[in-house]
Structure formats: C-alpha cells, structure tokens
Amino acid sequence: MGRLRGTLGSIAVLTYLSLVMAPVALALHRIISVTGFTPREWIQSLSENYISAGVLEFTIVQAACSTILTSMVALPVAWVLGRYRWPFEPWIRAVLTLPFVIPSIIAAMGVLTLVGVHGANIRANEATWWWTLIASHAWFNMALYIRFCEPLLSTMDPRLEEQLRLLPNGRSRLSRIRNLWAPLLMPSIAAAACMTFVFSFTSFALVRWITIRDDTLESMMAEVSSSAGISGYMETSSQIVMGASMIQFTILLVCLWLTSAIQRNRQARLRLSSPRRLDSPSWPAWLVLVPAMVFAISPLASVVVGSFRIRDPTIGNSAFRWGLDGWEAAIHGSFSFPPMSNAISNSLGYALVALLVALPLGYLLAATIHRLERTRPLLSRALDISTMLPFALSAAMVGLGVLIGVIRLNPQSLYQFWPLPSLAHVMLTTPFVVRIILPALRSYEKRYEENAMVLGMGAYARFLKIKLPLMRGPLVVSSVFVIAMSLGEFGASFIIARNSDWVTMPLLIDAWRAKPMKDPLSAPASNSIATVLMLITMGLFLLAERFRSDRQGGMF
Amino acid sequence: MATRNKHKTLTKPNLILIATLLVTAPLSGCVMLDEASSEDPMDGELVIVTYDVLALSEDMISGFEESSGLNVTMLKLDDAGSILDYLIQNRGNTNVDLAIGLDNTYLQTAIEFDLLEELDLDKSGMSAPGSFPGRSSMDPLEPYDGPLAVPYDMGYICLNYDTEAVDGENLSVPTSLEDLTEPEWRGKVALPSPVSSSPGRGFMLASLDYFDWQSDEGLQFSNWWSDMVANDVVITSGWTEAYETHYTGGYGEWTEGYIGDAHITVSYCHSPGVESYYNGNWTKSATLDIPKTSLFQVEYASAVSGGNALYAKKFIEYLISPEVNSMMPYENLMYSVLDGLDLPEEDGYRSNSQIPAAPASIPMEDIDDHMEAWLDQWNSAVTSGG
Numbered sequence: 001m002g003r004l005r006g007t008l009g010s011i012a013v014l015t016y017l018s019l020v021m022a023p024v025a026l027a028l029h030r031i032i033s034v035t036g037f038t039p040r041e042w043i044q045s046l047s048e049n050y051i052s053a054g055v056l057e058f059t060i061v062q063a064a065c066s067t068i069l070t071s072m073v074a075l076p077v078a079w080v081l082g083r084y085r086w087p088f089e090p091w092i093r094a095v096l097t098l099p100f101v102i103p104s105i106i107a108a109m110g111v112l113t114l115v116g117v118h119g120a121n122i123r124a125n126e127a128t129w130w131w132t133l134i135a136s137h138a139w140f141n142m143a144l145y146i147r148f149c150e151p152l153l154s155t156m157d158p159r160l161e162e163q164l165r166l167l168p169n170g171r172s173r174l175s176r177i178r179n180l181w182a183p184l185l186m187p188s189i190a191a192a193a194c195m196t197f198v199f200s201f202t203s204f205a206l207v208r209w210i211t212i213r214d215d216t217l218e219s220m221m222a223e224v225s226s227s228a229g230i231s232g233y234m235e236t237s238s239q240i241v242m243g244a245s246m247i248q249f250t251i252l253l254v255c256l257w258l259t260s261a262i263q264r265n266r267q268a269r270l271r272l273s274s275p276r277r278l279d280s281p282s283w284p285a286w287l288v289l290v291p292a293m294v295f296a297i298s299p300l301a302s303v304v305v306g307s308f309r310i311r312d313p314t315i316g317n318s319a320f321r322w323g324l325d326g327w328e329a330a331i332h333g334s335f336s337f338p339p340m341s342n343a344i345s346n347s348l349g350y351a352l353v354a355l356l357v358a359l360p361l362g363y364l365l366a367a368t369i370h371r372l373e374r375t376r377p378l379l380s381r382a383l384d385i386s387t388m389l390p391f392a393l394s395a396a397m398v399g400l401g402v403l404i405g406v407i408r409l410n411p412q413s414l415y416q417f418w419p420l421p422s423l424a425h426v427m428l429t430t431p432f433v434v435r436i437i438l439p440a441l442r443s444y445e446k447r448y449e450e451n452a453m454v455l456g457m458g459a460y461a462r463f464l465k466i467k468l469p470l471m472r473g474p475l476v477v478s479s480v481f482v483i484a485m486s487l488g489e490f491g492a493s494f495i496i497a498r499n500s501d502w503v504t505m506p507l508l509i510d511a512w513r514a515k516p517m518k519d520p521l522s523a524p525a526s527n528s529i530a531t532v533l534m535l536i537t538m539g540l541f542l543l544a545e546r547f548r549s550d551r552q553g554g555m556f
Numbered sequence: 557m558a559t560r561n562k563h564k565t566l567t568k569p570n571l572i573l574i575a576t577l578l579v580t581a582p583l584s585g586c587v588m589l590d591e592a593s594s595e596d597p598m599d600g601e602l603v604i605v606t607y608d609v610l611a612l613s614e615d616m617i618s619g620f621e622e623s624s625g626l627n628v629t630m631l632k633l634d635d636a637g638s639i640l641d642y643l644i645q646n647r648g649n650t651n652v653d654l655a656i657g658l659d660n661t662y663l664q665t666a667i668e669f670d671l672l673e674e675l676d677l678d679k680s681g682m683s684a685p686g687s688f689p690g691r692s693s694m695d696p697l698e699p700y701d702g703p704l705a706v707p708y709d710m711g712y713i714c715l716n717y718d719t720e721a722v723d724g725e726n727l728s729v730p731t732s733l734e735d736l737t738e739p740e741w742r743g744k745v746a747l748p749s750p751v752s753s754s755p756g757r758g759f760m761l762a763s764l765d766y767f768d769w770q771s772d773e774g775l776q777f778s779n780w781w782s783d784m785v786a787n788d789v790v791i792t793s794g795w796t797e798a799y800e801t802h803y804t805g806g807y808g809e810w811t812e813g814y815i816g817d818a819h820i821t822v823s824y825c826h827s828p829g830v831e832s833y834y835n836g837n838w839t840k841s842a843t844l845d846i847p848k849t850s851l852f853q854v855e856y857a858s859a860v861s862g863g864n865a866l867y868a869k870k871f872i873e874y875l876i877s878p879e880v881n882s883m884m885p886y887e888n889l890m891y892s893v894l895d896g897l898d899l900p901e902e903d904g905y906r907s908n909s910q911i912p913a914a915p916a917s918i919p920m921e922d923i924d925d926h927m928e929a930w931l932d933q934w935n936s937a938v939t940s941g942g
Contacts, residue, residue: 050791050938051751117814124815212801212815213792223752223793226641233644233669236935313810335614336632411646501631515608 005371012364013383019357020390020427024397027405030229034238042243045236052220052240056247059201059216062130066137066200067193073138074145075189077292081146082153084281092289093146094545096296100143101541103488105506106530108209109513110299111136113306113527115210118320123210133210137203139295141196148192149185156184187262194259198252202394204491205506209513217244218491221396225495229404245397252392303534307527311520326524330508336515338501340529343508347533349418350504351486354425358482359475361426362433369434370441387434390427395491398427402496421502424492429482436481440474473547480544484537505533602867605631605639605860606656613887620874626867635794636662636754636855643671643860653863654871656708659855660699661757664924666858667704673859674703675869681876682707682893694911696854696893699920705856708875709890712825712912713758714850718805720840721819732846733766733780736787736820743788746802746818750934753794758851759822760934761923765916766848774933781937790818791938799823805841806831825850829899829909830889837904847914855890 035042046052077096086092099107115123115132122128161180164170169179204218215223221244227234228241281289307326312319333339365387372380393401402424407414414420448470452462468475490506497507512526602624606612617628631652633639639655640662646652647669658666666672682696696707722729727744730736736745748756767776785791792798800808802818806827809816824830831839857875859868874880876893884892885899899906 048935048939050749050935053939112813117811123813212813213790226638226645230641230644233665234641236932335617336608408645412648412651415646415651498634 005367008364009368009371012361012368015361016365016387016430019361019423020430021386023401023405023423023427024393025405026409027229027401027403030404030408031238031242034229034231034235035242039242039246042239042246044243045239046243046247049236049240051224052244055215055217055220055244058214059218062133062137062203062207062216063197063200065134066141066203067196069134070138070141070145070196070200071189071193073292073295074142074192075149076288077142078146078149079153080281080285080288082150082156084285086281086289090545092293093150094542095293096146097143098300098538098541099139099296100141100147101484102300102534102537103490103506104140104203104205105488105490105509106303106534106537107136107140107299108205109306109509109527109530110301110303111139111206112209112513113302113523114299116523118309118311118523119302124212126212129210129212133203133206136206136210136299137196137200139299140206141192141199142292142296144195144199145189145192148188148195152185152188191259191262194255194262198255198259201251201255202248202396202491204396204494205510208510217248218394218396220244221400222491222494225396225400225403228400229408241400245400248394248397249392252394256388256391300534303527303530307524307531310524313520326521327528329521330512330525330528337508337511337525338503340505340508340532343503343505343529344532346502347487347504347506350422350425351483353419353422354429354486355479355482357422357426358429358433359479362430362478363437363475365430366434366437366441369438384438387431390431393427395424395428395489396495398424399492399495401427402492407496415500418502421493421497421504422486424496425482425486425489428489428492429485432481432485433478436474436478437471440471444470476547477544480540480547484540484544487533487540488537505529509533600626600864600867601629602626602654602871603629603631603652603863604654604656604871605633605642605652607633607635607639609657609888612656616880616883616887619880620871623874624870626870628871635752637752640666644669647671648862651863652860653865654857654868655860656857656875657855658705658858659754659758659853660920661754661761661853661923661927663700663705663856663858664920665927668924671861672704673861673863673865673868675706675859675865675872676703677706677869677872677876679706679876681878681895694852694891699852699854700856705858706872706876707854707893708857708872708881709884709888710852710854710893711890712850712915713755713762713822713853714825714912714915715759715844715846716803716805716821716823716827716841717844718803718819718840719842721804727819730820730844730846733763733849736789737780737783739787741787741820743790743817744819745784745787746790746792746798746821747784748792748795748798748822751931753792753798754853755795755822755824756792756798758853759849760930761918762849762851762916764930765851765918766846769930774930778933778937781934782940785938795823799827803841805839807834820844824853824890825912826889826891826899826905826909829905829907832904832908833900833902835903839904839908842908843910843912845910845912847912848916850912850915851918852915854893 046056081093081096111132112123113119115121115128117124123132161170161176164176164180170176201216202218203216204222207214207216207219221241224237224240227237229238308322308324309320310323310325312321330340333342365383369380369384369387372383390398402420406423407420444467448466449462452466457465487504488506489504490510493502493504493507494510496502497504503511509526509529512522512529515522604612612630617630620626621628631642633642636657636659639657643652643655643666655666655672679697679701694710694712696710700707717729721727727740728735730741735741747759750757750760763780764774764777767774767780769777790798790802792802798818798821799806800811801813801815802808803821803823804816804819805821806823808814825843825845828839828841828843831841857868857872859865859872878894881892881894882897884890885905891897891899899909901907
C-alpha cells in the first residue's frame, strides 16, 4: 500500500507539472524566443506603447480605491452580522456572500443593466463610471470581509467588552475600538484587504464592461493576446505581455504571501468559542443590513428583470415592453451566435472534464504533501509551495499559457481537441482543491483507521468505508468549487476560445452584449443566458454551504 | 469572440455525381480548379474565417449552400486584424479554406507571410473605373490586382462630422487637420487606433499622405498626432467604440454605453448616406472632405494556404456574382465592386454619400515596407503627446 501511495503521489506530481506548470513554462519560452530575455525592455514597453501606457497606474489606483471602499462598505456589514442574532440568519449570510461566488461576467451584466443608458444612465459619465467600477468591486468582494471578520466577531465573548468598559482605557466607544476591536480585527481586515486588492487588481469582466477606454493589466493582456508569441509580427505585443505578466505575478505573489502570513498570525491569536451574540439587532444595525442586502441583490435581480425587458424602437428609443423575445433569441441562437444549449453543453462538459482531472489530482497532491510532512518535511514544503504558485497566476496569464504554450505547438490538431479549454480550468482549480483537501487531511483522525486495521479491514476497505465518508464534506465542497469556477470562468476562456468554436456560457453572454449596431435583443439575450448561469451557480453554492463546516474563514 | 455557425441544410448527396467522379477522377489524374466552376453541386465543408461581415447573412449563406451543395462553417473573429492574427497563428494548417474581410491595409502582410493561395478568377466585371460618374475614382483592382485576393466591397474611409454640433457658430467646420488641434476641438474628436482597427489604420495612412511623409520622414505626421493627444483626442480600440460610443452624429445615441463626447470621427464617406437610408431620408452626419484625409479601402476574399481552394473559389464566385454583390449597399453597407453599380438613390443613400475630391494615396508596396515602422512612429507620437 505504501508503494502504491508513493507511485500515485509521483504520478500526481508529474501530472501536475505537465498539466499546470508546463503550459506556462512553454509559453514563457515561446515569448522569450520572440522578444529575447530583456526584462528591462519588457517593463519599459508598458509605458512606451499606446495600448499599455498608463495601464499599470490605473490597475493599482483602482485596486487600492476598491479595497478602501470595500472596507468601508463591508466592515459595518460584517460587524452587525457577527454581533447580533438575526432572523433567517443563514439566508442573510448566503445573500451577502453570494456576489463573491457569482461569475464576474454576470456581475458586469447586472451592473450594466442598472447604470447603462437604459437604466440610471450614469455610465456614460467618466466621473461616474470610475465609481461604478469601484462600487462593483466592493459589491464583489464584500463577502471576503464577512468571511474573514464575522467568525471572530460572532465568537467574541461580549463580557470582554463589558469588562473593558469598567477600565479607564475602555470608557469611550473610540477607546474600546482602539484597545479591543482594532487589535483583534486588524489581522482579519488586513487579510481581507489583501485578497480584495488581488481580485480588484486582476479584474477583467467588470473592467471590460464598466469602464470606457481604461484597462487593467489583465484586460490589456487579453486584448493583445491574439498577436503575442509570433516571431516577426507585432513583437511589441509579446513584450507587453511579458512586462505585464512579470509585474502582475510579483504583485500577486507579495499580496498572497502577506495574506498567508497575516492569516497564520491571526489563527495563532484566535481562541474561537461558540457564538455569543447580543440578542436582537438595534435599529442602526437594521440600517446597515437592509441597504447591504439591497446592494447585494440589485445587480443580480437586474439581470433577471433585464432578460424580460425589451427596447421597442417602433415606439421610441427609450420605450420598453416586457416579453420573452430575449430568451427566445438566446435559446434559438442567430446567424451570429450559437443557441444557448450549445454554450450550456460545452460549459457543463468542460466543467465535468475539469472535475474529473482536478479533483483526483488535487486530492493526490494534498495526500502526498500530507504524507511527506512526516517523512520528508523539506520536500513536502517545496511541493506545498509549488501547488500555491498558480494562485499568483491570473486567469489571463493561464489563458496565455494555454494559447501560446500549448495551442501554438500544433494549432490544427489542438483546435480540434474539444476538451482543451478545460486545461485552463484545471490549472486554475487544482490549487484550490489542494487548499481545501489538505487541512481536512491534517485534521483527519488516524485512530479510526487504526481501529479498523485492528478489526482486520484491508487498505481499500478502510479507504472506501472510513476515509471517504469522513472526507465527504471537503470533497463535495472541492467538487462544487471546481464546477462553479469552471462554469463561470471568463478571463482564460476569452483568450483561448474566442477564436474558436469552444463557446461557453460566459463567452456567449459577452458576445451577445458586444454585438454592434442597435439590436434591441442583445441586452435581454445576454441577460437571459446570465440568468441561467446565475441559477446554476446559486444552486451549486447552496449545495456547498450545506457541506461547508461552519465559521470557516475561507474564500468560498 | 468567435462563434461557428454550422448550416446543417446539406443537400442530399448526388449519387450519380459521386459515382461519375469516382469513375472519372482516376482517369483524369486530378480535378482541376477550373472544372470546379461547373454548375454541378459538391459535397463537403467550407470553413470561412471572417469578422461579423453583415453581407454574410443567413439567407446569403443558405443560398450558397443550396446552389453548391457545400456545408458552410463560419469562424467569426473580432475584426480584420484578428483575421490576420488567426491566419498567422495557424500558418500551414488546413482548418480554414477562405478568409473574408482582409482589406488593402492588411492584405500585403498576409501575402508576405505566405498565408494565401492563388486563385484563377475572372475579375473583368470590376475593372472599369468611370463606368458611371458617381464612382469615377473607385477602381477595386487598383490597390491589388493579383491572384491572391478578390475584392468584394469597397468605400472611402474618411472623417464624418455632426452637422448639428458643428454648425459654424458654436464650432466651425474644420478645413484642415491642423484645425483639429485647436482648443475648440479639445476632447471632441474620436479616432480608432490603427493598431487594432482597419478604418483607424486607413485614416493613419491618409494622415501620412496628408503630411507628405516622404519629405520629412513623417515629422509633421508625428507632431500632428502628438498635438491631437495633447488636445485630448479620444483614441478607441475599434470603429464601433468610436462611432457608437463617442460620435454624436450617428446612431450611437440609441445604443448602450453611449457617451456622445465627439463631434468628429473616422468612418466611411458614405456613412451619412447609410444613416439617412435607415432614418427615412434624414441624417445630421456629413462627410468632412478635407483633401488627403480619406483613403480608398477595398475588402477582399482570399483562399487560405493549405485549405480547400476549390471550395473557396466556389464561394468567391458566388460572392462577386451580380445577384449577391449588387446587394452590398444594403447587406454590407458598402459599395459593390461590380461595374455600373452605385449606391441606391432611395432615402438619401446616394445623395448623402460623398466621393472625396482628393483622397490620399499610399501604394501597397509602401504599406508593406513601412507599416511596422509607421505604427511604431504613431505609437511614439501618441505616447509622447499630451
């Protein structure tokens, strides 16, 4: 059994290296063969090209502003959620954390419907679209603060604060914040802020649809991807991609390292107890929670409503009627777009392939890391770090890895290979599977297996009858995570699949909305596909919530 | 994004034809290209790479499938630049048979990269400039008359302006490109980027000719673009964004995301005619006919190297047939390339479409030799401006 474990572990590591790391390495090799190894020129090219000039500054500033606004919006929400006993609390928490699991392309469609020319009509103004983007990032990342801070707030013993009130340093509200809450909450806030910065920094769908003329490094890389990695043709594209990738990788790596260090520090400090909350919410708490619920639901509701709202040019350009025309157009397709069923079957197919590869691969990697922790700690640590490295790769970088590193090896054959987009999804999801499974393996009680061994159970029987049922929760959460992430994946698919017939639901949503000319069905059709994707994602999310151990300050 | 549309309406295989081919092909050694132009239906799949060319409508493709017996699959990309990118990336492969949408600013690069296949097609119906007064200066074979590409539509790329905003009182009608660098035009001009847009590329080429690039190695050209950036010109990634999002004179005000901050943009000299045709003989958009600021654009259909040239040829013959090509003004909002055909007169289509008096002229060879350097020069100018 030990030898079999070793063999499986070796196979998993080799598969991981060839499926997840090799495409990126091959892409780097190809681009460097075009540009030469000139890191300084790569970085310089960003400011020297019209396409990329100012992009880095915009990316950093919008990510910083998004982080600040998200903190301002989400902290009060996390506070009231953690400090009071709410009616229908699981549902409230589900609604407030829903935006984070909804694919960003759906968020983009929802926000666009709210602020576009046929909604509040504030998108066209440069001053308002900037804040629309920042508010959208706050909407998307609000759940991070809730996930990171709320468990701490809800498990804090209220007597601590009561005792502090009696002391000179705790008499005023400000002094209690300074001396109790700030030191306790700061690590959680910092960790949530780091992750918010990362997600805003790599934002693609929201930037593509909400801003006008501005790009993040991520969206800019996606735009120039089709001409990158080709010798003798538009070589500046390759330089830009290398410069942007280097900067993005470094910044993401630093942020993720910071998050990890802060979380370790936070976990060392915390002593969680069973929830002890104030009994019922005060009216200011309602004033925080109700607008937050409306904020969380509005873009999603607008997607559904927008799918039935048809502009009627025969009456007037601002006249609308209600109907199913958008749904019909999306379901039947048109000459320019395939029917929705094509996109759904492709998306489900890719999600299934991603699941079949990422789940066993992630499990075996986690098991190998766990096994080596006892026997070869250094090797275990190295493998652990290597499985975390892809976190510093954005979706666009993964997409470029597959396009330039894999597809260009043999476009003719590989463009015919239907499951290929799943490779990007495997690259993006496997590290998450490892992160979900590894803590579960670490907390797995060996005693059960030892008892079973004493009772004469074989290795396979122990695995099937004891380990697998005990690991059911993390396995279901991982599976749901892989499927949901694959279904909603947009950045990498945009790069890999937009020049092919591998249409997925997010790509079809984007394509309908991007249709030029004044087709009154383009917005409702894109909204109807977004509605279907949203319902599937919500179903998966609710399923995962049933199996997620409560009070985990995780990312999902 | 690209989508493939598979037309499943295959005509039933003609067994007699197949049997005949099976018997005669070995005897003749091979089926020559010329023989394929016969009226007999074929059986197979034609893969077309294109952008969202309006002319390639469902009816048009169905008509071809019915008459040829071929099954058409279309790979739709973003624009002409994406077609070139795709062909370069897939060099030597046989996935695609036909490319539709490369224009005379991209064609030479495709030829240089050896991406296209020679075809022997009769283009005599296109080569009579001056066959009627309206398009006396438009010869679709003038930019390129070789065997690697066949014109299917054409038009002049030029500046358009909003006559309501540029009314001579609040804003005066510019008479030179230099006027656009004046303070009154600050932030009021939207131009598509030549890096990613073919109308943008066409206008950049026109501006090179306007500033006589050969006399001063493009110094005035660079200075003008820098001055435009300093004057807050809106540079967009594509024509759609410039025309729909920023231009106040067109239909963009009815589309989502409309900003309406620019009264001048780059489009076609006949775009005001199109606006008028679709608005019941009314438009507020007009052609800004400044000498050497417009460029003649021809769009081409080409067989792709490694693809099935026989099928490609069959489709191109259909595309340039009088019954299909005469519909270009309606279906593709461009001029037909056939002799004796002009824009329709109804609803002000023709009367609002102007032929520029003195268009710019840049030979294809120069485009091929200098395009990369010009794009670099443009890039330097716009990144140093402002």
